[in-house]
Every structure is written in C-alpha cells, then in structure tokens.
Amino acid sequence: MADRTGHRIVPETTRRTDRFPGTRYGNRPTMKDVAARAGVGLKTVSRVVNGEPGVTPETERRVQEAIEALGFRRNDSARVLRKGRTASIGLVLEDLADPFYGPLSRAVEEVARAHGALLINGSSAEDADREQELVLALCARRVDGLVVIPAGDDHRYLEPEIKAGVATVFVDRPAGHIDADVVVSDNFGGARDGVRHLIAHGHRRIGFIGDMPRIHTAAERLRGYRTAMEDAGIPVADAWMSLGVTDPERVRRAAREMLSGPEPVTAIFTGNNRVTVTVIRVLAEHARPVALVGFDDIELADLLQPGVTVVAQDAAALGRTAAERLFRQLDGTLIAPERIELPTRLITRGSGELPPAD
Amino acid sequence: MADRTGHRIVPETTRRTDRFPGTRYGNRPTMKDVAARAGVGLKTVSRVVNGEPGVTPETERRVQEAIEALGFRRNDSARVLRKGRTASIGLVLEDLADPFYGPLSRAVEEVARAHGALLINGSSAEDADREQELVLALCARRVDGLVVIPAGDDHRYLEPEIKAGVATVFVDRPAGHIDADVVVSDNFGGARDGVRHLIAHGHRRIGFIGDMPRIHTAAERLRGYRTAMEDAGIPVADAWMSLGVTDPERVRRAAREMLSGPEPVTAIFTGNNRVTVTVIRVLAEHARPVALVGFDDIELADLLQPGVTVVAQDAAALGRTAAERLFRQLDGTLIAPERIELPTRLITRGSGELPPAD
DNA sequence: CTGAAAGCGCTTACAG
DNA sequence: CTGAAAGCGCTTACAG
Numbered sequence: 001m002a003d004r005t006g007h008r009i010v011p012e013t014t015r016r017t018d019r020f021p022g023t024r025y026g027n028r029p030t031m032k033d034v035a036a037r038a039g040v041g042l043k044t045v046s047r048v049v050n051g052e053p054g055v056t057p058e059t060e061r062r063v064q065e066a067i068e069a070l071g072f073r074r075n076d077s078a079r080v081l082r083k084g085r086t087a088s089i090g091l092v093l094e095d096l097a098d099p100f101y102g103p104l105s106r107a108v109e110e111v112a113r114a115h116g117a118l119l120i121n122g123s124s125a126e127d128a129d130r131e132q133e134l135v136l137a138l139c140a141r142r143v144d145g146l147v148v149i150p151a152g153d154d155h156r157y158l159e160p161e162i163k164a165g166v167a168t169v170f171v172d173r174p175a176g177h178i179d180a181d182v183v184v185s186d187n188f189g190g191a192r193d194g195v196r197h198l199i200a201h202g203h204r205r206i207g208f209i210g211d212m213p214r215i216h217t218a219a220e221r222l223r224g225y226r227t228a229m230e231d232a233g234i235p236v237a238d239a240w241m242s243l244g245v246t247d248p249e250r251v252r253r254a255a256r257e258m259l260s261g262p263e264p265v266t267a268i269f270t271g272n273n274r275v276t277v278t279v280i281r282v283l284a285e286h287a288r289p290v291a292l293v294g295f296d297d298i299e300l301a302d303l304l305q306p307g308v309t310v311v312a313q314d315a316a317a318l319g320r321t322a323a324e325r326l327f328r329q330l331d332g333t334l335i336a337p338e339r340i341e342l343p344t345r346l347i348t349r350g351s352g353e354l355p356p357a358d
Numbered sequence: 359m360a361d362r363t364g365h366r367i368v369p370e371t372t373r374r375t376d377r378f379p380g381t382r383y384g385n386r387p388t389m390k391d392v393a394a395r396a397g398v399g400l401k402t403v404s405r406v407v408n409g410e411p412g413v414t415p416e417t418e419r420r421v422q423e424a425i426e427a428l429g430f431r432r433n434d435s436a437r438v439l440r441k442g443r444t445a446s447i448g449l450v451l452e453d454l455a456d457p458f459y460g461p462l463s464r465a466v467e468e469v470a471r472a473h474g475a476l477l478i479n480g481s482s483a484e485d486a487d488r489e490q491e492l493v494l495a496l497c498a499r500r501v502d503g504l505v506v507i508p509a510g511d512d513h514r515y516l517e518p519e520i521k522a523g524v525a526t527v528f529v530d531r532p533a534g535h536i537d538a539d540v541v542v543s544d545n546f547g548g549a550r551d552g553v554r555h556l557i558a559h560g561h562r563r564i565g566f567i568g569d570m571p572r573i574h575t576a577a578e579r580l581r582g583y584r585t586a587m588e589d590a591g592i593p594v595a596d597a598w599m600s601l602g603v604t605d606p607e608r609v610r611r612a613a614r615e616m617l618s619g620p621e622p623v624t625a626i627f628t629g630n631n632r633v634t635v636t637v638i639r640v641l642a643e644h645a646r647p648v649a650l651v652g653f654d655d656i657e658l659a660d661l662l663q664p665g666v667t668v669v670a671q672d673a674a675a676l677g678r679t680a681a682e683r684l685f686r687q688l689d690g691t692l693i694a695p696e697r698i699e700l701p702t703r704l705i706t707r708g709s710g711e712l713p714p715a716d
Numbered sequence: 717c718t719g720a721a722a723g724c725g726c727t728t729a730c731a732g
Numbered sequence: 733c734t735g736a737a738a739g740c741g742c743t744t745a746c747a748g
Contacts, residue, residue, distance in 0.1 A: 030740090030742080031741070032742095046742075046743065076742090078740070078742040079742055082741085082742050083742090
C-alpha cells in the first residue's frame with residue numbers, strides 16, 4: 001500500500017543505536033544529573049524547575065545552564081507519582097471515527113486543557129468487554145477522571161474505582177446499575193417531536209429504523225416514536241419498526257421492506273446519523289417520494305434534494321458539559337450525582353415536510 | 359443550556375467527603391497493604407499480580423483474597439516509572455472534530471492497542487505554539503512515541519527529545535528542519551490529476567481555492583494545479599488562484615469573484631474538504647453550471663446533484679502506516695528516516711465531468 | 717538561601 | 733518458594 005520514496009540516509013549512531021543505552025527512558029538526564037553538573041543540591045534544581053522562590057539569581061543561572069547543556073526535561077510521570085494527581089483524564093467512546101464523536105471529543109479536550117489536563121482517548125467499538133478493559137486500564141494509570149460513553153449496560157465494576165476517588169461522568173447514555181453523573185440529549189423528546197412533525201404533515205404510516213434496542217439512545221428514540229404515534233391515535237404495525245445493527249446492508253433491507261407491500265410507509269424516522277445516510281440512499285432510488293426525518297444532523301444535509309429534516313443534538317455541548325461536571329467533581333464542589341439532559345432541535349429542510357404520496 | 363432533571367440524592371459520605379482523605383490517589387490500597395493483609399512479602403504480591411511463577415497455590419490464594427478484599431488495582435504509573443516505558447503514545451493533530459482526523463486518529467489508536475499502548479490525543483488548532491506546547495507536555499509525560507500532524511514548520515525543538523529516545527513520526531505534512539519519518543498523501547500528484555481531469559473535459563479557465571499557503575498540503579496541491587495547467591499549455595491568471603483560511607466567508611467570496619467578471623472560470627478545483635463544502639454551496643446558488651473537483655472525499659458526495667468528483671485520500675491508512683512505523687522505531691527495527699507517500703484516488707461522480715458552460 | 721533524608725508505589729537484582 | 737533492600741525520578745517535610 002505504501003509507496004516509498006526519498007530514502008534519505010542518516011548516520012546510524014545519531015538514530016537508533018544509542019537510543020536505549022540502559023533500559024530506561026533513553027538516557028535522559030535527571031534532576032540528579034543537573035544537580036551534579038551545577039554543583040548544587042537536588043532540591044535546588046527542583047526549585048528552579050518549578051519556579052519556586054528562594055534561589056539566588058546566580059544559583060539559578062548555574063542550574064539553568066546545566067539544564068540546557070544536558071537537555072533536561074522534567075519527568076512528569078515521576079512527579080505525578082509523588083503528587084497523587086496525574087493531570088490526565090480518560091475518554092472512552094464508541095468510535096473516534098464517527099463524525100458524532102469527533103466534536104464531542106474535541107470539546108472534552110478543550111475543557112481538560114483549560115484545567116491543565118491531558119486527554120487519553122479510547123474506542124470501545126460498542127463492545128462492553130472492551131469498554132471495561134479500557135476503563136480499568138485508565139484507572140490503573142490513575143487518571144484523575146473518566147468520561148465514559150457506555151457500550152455496556154452494567155457498570156458496577158466501576159464502583160470500587162469511584163469509591164477510591166476516580167471522578168466519573170457518563171455521556172450520551174446513562175450508566176447501568178450505578179449511581180453516577182450522566183449527561184444525555186433529550187432522545188425521547190427529540191424523537192417524539194420529529195415523528196409529530198411527520199404526523200402534522202399528514203403521515204400515518206410512518207416507519208422507524210434504529211440502532212440495536214439494547215443501546216439506550218435507540219430505545220429512547222423508539223419510545224419517542226411510539227409515544228407520538230399513540231398520542232395521535234395511530235396504531236403502529238410491527239412491520240413499521242426495525243431495530244438492529246446500523247450497517248448499510250441491514251438498514252437498506254429494512255427500509256426496502258417498509259416501502260414495499262400493499263400498505264407501504266409514506267414516511268420514515270431514522271434513529272441516528274448512520275441510519276439516515278443509508279436511508280437517504282435507498283430513497284434516492286425509490287420511485288415515489290417518501291418523507292424523512294433523521295435523528296442527528298449530518299453535513300451537507302441542506303444541499304440534498306430535498307434537504308434533510310433532522311432532529312439535531314449538540315455533540316460538543318454534551319462533551320463540554322460532561323467534562324465541566326467532571327472537573328467540578330475533582331474540585332470537590334459537587335455533592336450528589338445528577339442527570340443532565342440537553343435539548344434537541346428540529347431543523348426543517350424539506351424531506352420532513354413532504355406530504356404522503358398516497 | 360443544561361436542562362437538569364432527576365436530582366437523585368445519595369448519602370454524602372459515600373460520595374465525595376471521603377474521597378481524598380490523604381492527598382494521594384483517593385485512599386487506594388497499595389501492594390504493601392495487600393502484603394500486610396495476606397501476611398506475605400511485597401515481592402510475593404508483585405509476583406501474583408504479574409502472574410510470575412514461583413508462588414504456592416496456597417500463598418497465591420491468600421494474596422488474591424487480600425487483593426479482592428481491599429479492592430487493590432496496581433498503580434501502572436508507578437510501574438511505568440520503574441520500567442522505563444510508559445506504554446502510551448501521543449497523537450498531536452489539528453482538530454479532532456474535523457471529519458478527516460477522526461478516522462486517522464482511530465487508526466492510530468487501533469495500532470497502539472495492538473501494541474498494548476494507550477493513546478493521548480491533542481489538538482493543535484493549527485497553532486504552531488500550541489503544537490509545541492502539546493508535544494513537549496507529552497514528552498514530559500514520557501510517552502514512548504509521538505505521531506504528529508505538524509501545525510508549525512520548524513521542529514528543531516524536537517531534536518533533543520528524539521535523540522533522547524522518543525520515537526517520532528510525522529503524518530499528513532512533513533516535519534520542518536529535522537530529519538524524521540513522514541507519511542503523507544500524494545498531494546501534488548492527486549491535485550495534478552484532478553485538474554488534468556477538468557482539462558480533459560474541455561476546461562481552460564479553472565480556478566483553485568485552497569488553504570493557507572504556509573500549510574504544506576495546500577502548497578503541494580497548488581503546485582499540482584499549476585503543473586497540470588502548465589503541462590496543458592494554459593497560462594494561469596492570478597485571479598484564478600485563491601489561498602487563505604478555510605472559513606466559509608473567505609471561501610465564499612473567493613468563489614464568487616472567480617465566477618464573476620467578463621471571463622469567469624468554468625471549473626473550480628478545491629484544496630480540501632472544508633473548502634469543497636463551501637464551494638458546493640456557492641455553486642448551488644449559481645446560475646450557470648460550473649464543474650468541480652475537490653481534494654478529500656466527503657460524506658454524501660455521491661447523493662448531491664450532480665455527485666461531487668473528488669481526489670480521495672485514505673485518512674485511516676495514513677494513521678495506520680504512521681503508527682506502524684512508530685512501533686517499528688520502538689522495536690529498534692528501523693535504521694533511517696523515510697518519507698512514505700500514499701496514493702490518492704480520483705472518484706468521478708458527475709461534477710468533474712460537466713463541460714464548460716461557455 | 718540551600719540541601720539531606722524519606723517517601724510516592726512499584727520492579728529489579730539478589731540472597732536465603 | 734519467598735522476601736529485604738535498593739532504586740525509578742521526582743516532591744514533601746524538615747533542618748540548617
């Protein structure tokens with residue numbers, strides 16, 4: 001796959017041979033080395049490095065000189081061991097490559113940065129075991145806190161960690177079987193409003209295609225769909241609902257089934273961004289126009305013909321809110337876990353306003 | 359912004375009050391505590407925790423019991439200090455929220471995971487100072503290696519770190535003023551082919567809108583454009599080229615200018631995904647049809663009218679290749695820095711095949 | 717203003 | 733099979 005070019009050669013010795021002379025961090029100088037070279041005590045070096053007062057300008061100069069000559073950079077891992085806080089937090093999400101999680105992750109990072117902390121990212125790939133493995137690895141590294149988008153539905157394994165002081169906030173989906181902070185979108189209300197919108201435009205046979213029902217957001221959005229239908233007095237046929245993995249094959253089949261038969265649906269509500277994208281493709285090939293409202297906004301949705309009406313959630317706000325909450329836990333400001341729900345927004349662009357093609 | 363609901367109350371003491379009794383990691387038990395409780399030596403606990411041989415089943419049982427009773431989890435920060443490798447790598451990119459970097463980041467994460475390492479992510483926000491700050495913070499944490507998408511153009515500040523043993527690979531753009539591994543797409547060739555494609559469809563007045571010229575990829579793509587034009591014997595008017603920040607305002611203005619006047623361009627080549635998206639919007643409002651080829655693929659490009667022809671690069675392959683290279687550095691397998699170039703792919707979907715509207 | 721000693725929680729090297 | 737001692741690179745608490 002790789003097309004290699006430009007093999008510039010450098011002297012081997014500058015490159016790898018002297019790289020790990022001992023077994024330790026290369027051959028990095030330590031404060032001890034700096035102290036020896038500057039002819040001062042260890043603590044004096046520590047003072048200079050940390051900008052603590054009580055060092056003569058002359059002494060400081062000598063130390064600085066030694067630092068530069070040796071290329072010393074403080075080992076924060078050692079510092080952290082002694083201080084008890086690692087100034088890092090962990091973020092476990094489903095898939096960093098999903099356009100929904102990018103902005104969320106970036107928002108968490110910004111808050112962490114404002115608090116002087118680094119962000120360790122991990123993808124669970126929607127696998128509960130992998131989530132747990134990642135979370136516990138982060139705890140072993142003694143991250144100060146954890147922002148988790150749960151893949152699993154039982155988080156009791158985190159109880160000892162939380163009790164031991166690991167700040168924890170769940171985002172996008174609630175934690176299972178433990179009492180913890182959680183920040184979610186109004187999945188139920190958003191879906192209900194989206195379906196109501198379709199009903200208001202004259203639809204009665206409305207399909208729902210969503211993610212696996214064990215995923216909380218999927219279940220909530222389905223509940224929103226059912227509630228909207230029920231409120232309108234429309235009985236829902238089983239054939240109108242399809243939940244399962246979001247891979248294009250499955251979704252495509254589900255959409256086609258709803259759209260065929262003697263009484264096809266005239267509108268579809270899609271349960272998340274990936275489902276929406278696939279259904280748009282199916283509808284593009286479909287003979288009659290079919291109305292569509294999707295959960296999650298997607299890029300270029302306004303440029304399609306028709307534009308795609310969506311129920312948008314604010315991924316960045318989810319991340320920001322969760323991270324801020326995390327650092328408030330670390331401040332010791334918070335008392336009891338809370339559930340914070342962020343509103344969604346219906347954005348009409350055309351596809352949701354199509355009348356039934358009956 | 360937050361709509362707060364469900365204030366479940368839990369007893370304060372289980373929550374925060376006993377959270378940091380000392381100053382240290384909560385009140386986590388250590389191996390010493392486990393040893394005391396099990397009535398064995400510290401080293402025996404270490405053996406059990408690490409699955410080393412030479413422990414009686416009975417002793418092991420006692421230790422395991424103590425571990426569970428105490429809720430012990432090994433402090434990997436301490437372990438790492440002693441071992442000299444942190445089993446973590448850093449990834450510095452421009453913006454985690456950009457859809458181009460999500461898949462790249464995920465690919466790096468997967469490779470890291472396969473090597474038992476965690477991934478620390480940081481966004482430079484296209485700011486050279488912030489890039490350096492992040493990179494050096496990661497070095498201070500003693501990450502084993504660094505994957506960097508450069509924002510700045512001078513990386514001599516990394517020289518001492520590399521010499522000290524920090525494995526380093528640059529991706530997407532080359533490093534400045536230092537000799538290091540770099541993995542890039544064929545930006546020049548891809549752009550040249552894209553522009554040739556437009557020329558082959560009869561265009562002569564072709565515009566180029568790209569990112570700031572100081573960004574290597576932008577410069578390379580511009581070079582590709584110029585080469586294609588020159589090869590075809592088409593003199594390029596200054597008014598046809600616009601480089602600058604990719605914010606929609608600037609791009610919109612640039613596109614409109616090229617499209618107005620007595621001799622407007624009949625085709626536009628866009629220098630990256632964000633520029634493409636804005637230009638698509640401009641063209642949608644434009645009277646005459648204008649051909650378009652964009653660098654970077656974008657989601658739903660195939661569903662627009664017309665579909666958007668693009669020069670696609672493989673973000674995941676960039677990340678994967680760079681990370682694999684990084685771990686080969688850490689293995690000690692590699693000798694000299696290399697430049698690896700990944701091919702791009704022209705995907706025709708309609709917009710690039712429109713004839714000139716003359 | 718300066719520094720020696722002890723300790724953070726582990727692993728390494730060695731001795732019984 | 734088991735464990736006491738030393739050490740990783742820092743900071744803390746204390747003494748001069």
